[in-house]
Amino acid sequence: MKPRDTRYVCLRIAGEGGEGVISAGELLTQVAGRLGMHIQTYKTFPSEIRGGMAVYQIRVGPDVVLSQGDRLDVLVAFNREGFDRNIEELDRGGVLVYDFEEEPAHGGVSVNYPVPMGKLAVDAGSKRAKNMVALGAICELFGFPLEGMADGIRRKFGEKGEKILESNLKALELGAEYVRENITARHELRFPEGSGKPKVVLSGNEAIAFGALAAGCRFFAGYPITPATEVMEWLAKYLPRVGGALVQAEDEIASLCMCMGASFAGKTALTSTSGPGLALMTEGLGLAAMAEIPLVVVDVQRAGPSTGMPTKAEQGDLYLAIYGAHSTAKRVVIAPTGVEDAFYQTIAAFNIAVKYQTPVIILSEQSLAYSKQSMARPDFDAIEIFEEQFPPEPKGDEGWPQVDEVTMGEGYPMTPVFPRYLRTHTGVSPRSIPGMKGREYRATGLEHDEYARPRYDPKNRRAMVDKRLQKIEEIRREYGGEVEVLGEPDAEIALTSWGPTASVVRHAVMRKLSEGAPIKAFFPRMLCPMPDNAIRRQLRGVTRVIVCEMNAEGQYAKIIRHRYSQRGVYAILKDQGVPFKPGDITPYIDMALEEAMRI
Ligand code: COA
Numbered sequence: 116m117k118p119r120d121t122r123y124v125c126l127r128i129a130g131e132g133g134e135g136v137i138s139a140g141e142l143l144t145q146v147a148g149r150l151g152m153h154i155q156t157y158k159t160f161p162s163e164i165r166g167g168m169a170v171y172q173i174r175v176g177p178d179v180v181l182s183q184g185d186r187l188d189v190l191v192a193f194n195r196e197g198f199d200r201n202i203e204e205l206d207r208g209g210v211l212v213y214d215f216e217e218e219p220a221h222g223g224v225s226v227n228y229p230v231p232m233g234k235l236a237v238d239a240g241s242k243r244a245k246n247m248v249a250l251g252a253i254c255e256l257f258g259f260p261l262e263g264m265a266d267g268i269r270r271k272f273g274e275k276g277e278k279i280l281e282s283n284l285k286a287l288e289l290g291a292e293y294v295r296e297n298i299t300a301r302h303e304l305r306f307p308e309g310s311g312k313p314k315v316v317l318s319g320n321e322a323i324a325f326g327a328l329a330a331g332c333r334f335f336a337g338y339p340i341t342p343a344t345e346v347m348e349w350l351a352k353y354l355p356r357v358g359g360a361l362v363q364a365e366d367e368i369a370s371l372c373m374c375m376g377a378s379f380a381g382k383t384a385l386t387s388t389s390g391p392g393l394a395l396m397t398e399g400l401g402l403a404a405m406a407e408i409p410l411v412v413v414d415v416q417r418a419g420p421s422t423g424m425p426t427k428a429e430q431g432d433l434y435l436a437i438y439g440a441h442s443t444a445k446r447v448v449i450a451p452t453g454v455e456d457a458f459y460q461t462i463a464a465f466n467i468a469v470k471y472q473t474p475v476i477i478l479s480e481q482s483l484a485y486s487k488q489s490m491a492r493p494d495f496d497a498i499e500i501f502e503e504q505f506p507p508e509p510k511g512d513e514g515w516p517q518v519d520e521v522t523m524g525e526g527y528p529m530t531p532v533f534p535r536y537l538r539t540h541t542g543v544s545p546r547s548i549p550g551m552k553g554r555e556y557r558a559t560g561l562e563h564d565e566y567a568r569p570r571y572d573p574k575n576r577r578a579m580v581d582k583r584l585q586k587i588e589e590i591r592r593e594y595g596g597e598v599e600v601l602g603e604p605d606a607e608i609a610l611t612s613w614g615p616t617a618s619v620v621r622h623a624v625m626r627k628l629s630e631g632a633p634i635k636a637f638f639p640r641m642l643c644p645m646p647d648n649a650i651r652r653q654l655r656g657v658t659r660v661i662v663c664e665m666n667a668e669g670q671y672a673k674i675i676r677h678r679y680s681q682r683g684v685y686a687i688l689k690d691q692g693v694p695f696k697p698g699d700i701t702p703y704i705d706m707a708l709e710e711a712m713r714i
Pocket residue numbers: 131132133134135136137138139160161162163164165169243244245246247279283341425426
């Protein structure tokens with residue numbers, strides 16, 4: 116077995132919901148970000164407000180952190196259950212920091228440090244501050260700056276009152292002091308040095324909300340649903356600062372319809388939801404496609420169906436996002452692979468929606484939504500935002516064609532009509548917003564002609580369906596043509612994936628490439644329309660395709676198999692509510708390589 120890369124450290128805190136596991140993890144992440152470390156975090160908690168297992172994991176390193184890795188270097192167990200349910204994942208020789216009575220029995224594979232976190236918290240003046248005792252111990256044990264952590268505590272609890280702040284600062288100090296005085300033989304494990312340049316650290320949900328703001332989104336309507344609510348919470352704070360508006364609607368149907376109304380009226384609009392909410396939005400998406408109204412919908416997938424496991428990971432909505440439509444209601448579907456990608460793909464989603472007057476779905480996912488990752492500070496001057504140009508007001512004889520020119524028949528008044536759905540070579544027509552003189556039109560869900568008038572004759576129907584499909588082809592050409600490629604161009608074994616799983620596959624492939632494995636990987640961002648030519652290019656000469664995704668049926672694998680008539684497609688699936696690790700994937704690469712050698 117290859118030795119573990121010791122430059123990267125993975126620490127997990129596990130305890131009961133309500134014990135402050137998440138706050139401790141978030142504080143650690145903030146401080147690591149300020150020190151300039153590369154970070155990726157993972158958190159999961161129960162659906163209940165109190166009780167059940169809450170877990171926060173942070174992996175830090177000197178370079179971009181692609182995944183959570185395979186094993187834990189440090190497990191901080193707030194109680195016995197935290198130990199029992201996580202100890203299997205602690206690396207041989209890793210460090211266990213724990214707070215429970217019995218001596219942990221696990222075959223002596225780790226170095227154990229008992230720290231009486233609960234008791235010290237009471238000494239500090241607050242039972243709740245157990246998590247801060249843990250942070251004090253972590254700082255002292257693994258070379259994390261105590262003062263930086265104290266600053267973080269001041270920022271987090273400063274507004275909660277003097278007493279709470281004081282007890283938390285005291286708890287931090289008591290945790291560190293306990294280690295100093297009682298643990299003399301220390302494990303050599305240390306957190307890596309940060310670059311010293313503070314990093315932007317965002318969760319997937321925050322990155323999407325931030326990207327939306329940067330892209331010019333000025334209206335949001337939504338209905339809270341785990342794990343998407345954070346998008347709404349973030350925008351509730353920041354949208355009003357840029358003159359935008361946010362509405363908490365009564366349900367998802369209303370949310371989508373409000374967004375359509377805002378967009379029709381000229382405001383770039385967003386809604387966010389999860390699978391059950393997207394299901395409710397499908398009718399509205401049909402109207403947006405028919406009336407050609409720009410719109411962005413974020414679907415933060417979770418383990419379903421129905422209420423399912425709302426706080427757990429899954430990529431089960433791919434078919435719903437692509438095909439969940441009545442008739443030919445095409446939409447664009449984009450799946451970001453990480454936090455930084457989520458920021459930029461959201462901007463792309465808005466550009467596409469506005470330029471092509473179409474609904475766009477961003478297919479995010481729980482593990483990405485809750486994962487905090489460091490990213491480079493965006494260069495806003497370099498970001499291109501599509502600016503919609505509206506047609507000028509018609510003047511005299513240079514106005515729109517007369518209606519008789521567009522065959523309205525006898526007796527129809529001779530007034531100029533704005534050709535809202537004019538057929539053009541790209542399928543994109545001039546759009547106006549209410550109040551633009553001489554450019555009035557009715558947006559309708561009925562089939563219509565170029566002048567927005569309901570019309571059902573076969574010739575018109577053919578032309579208008581083609582016009583809407585033409586836009587999708589243009590989007591494929593302009594935005595969706597490429598896939599990210601990695602590895603040996605002529606390899607016979609290829610891996611592919613989408614969404615956050617793509618990042619874990621990237622990690623696994625890089626690991627095998629460094630061992631000299633003749634493999635390659637490709638990852639699309641746009642899943643509808645598919646980058647067909649780029650994928651076909653990657654599949655040329657490939658005998659085995661390993662597709663990794665978090666759902667039970669291999670939705671993307673089936674697309675690869677059927678759409679490209681590809682043989683040798685193997686789906687590696689995970690649907691238990693937890694994301695992939697690189698170690699889930701590498702054995703299959705080895706198996707494929709052995710098979711390949713037999714050919
Ligand atoms: N001193 C004072 N307050 C503290 C503290 C300390 N040392 N440590 C934590 N807290 C506060 C936190 O600020 C937080 O308060 P807030 O709610 O006002 O922000 C609260 O205690 C909970 O702590 P936190 O660390 O955020 O969470 P936790 O690890 O204890 O776990 C959850 C609790 C998150 C599991 C649970 O509350 C929850 O929200 N469950 C999920 C519910 C859900 O989404 N269900 C799905 C419905 S479909």
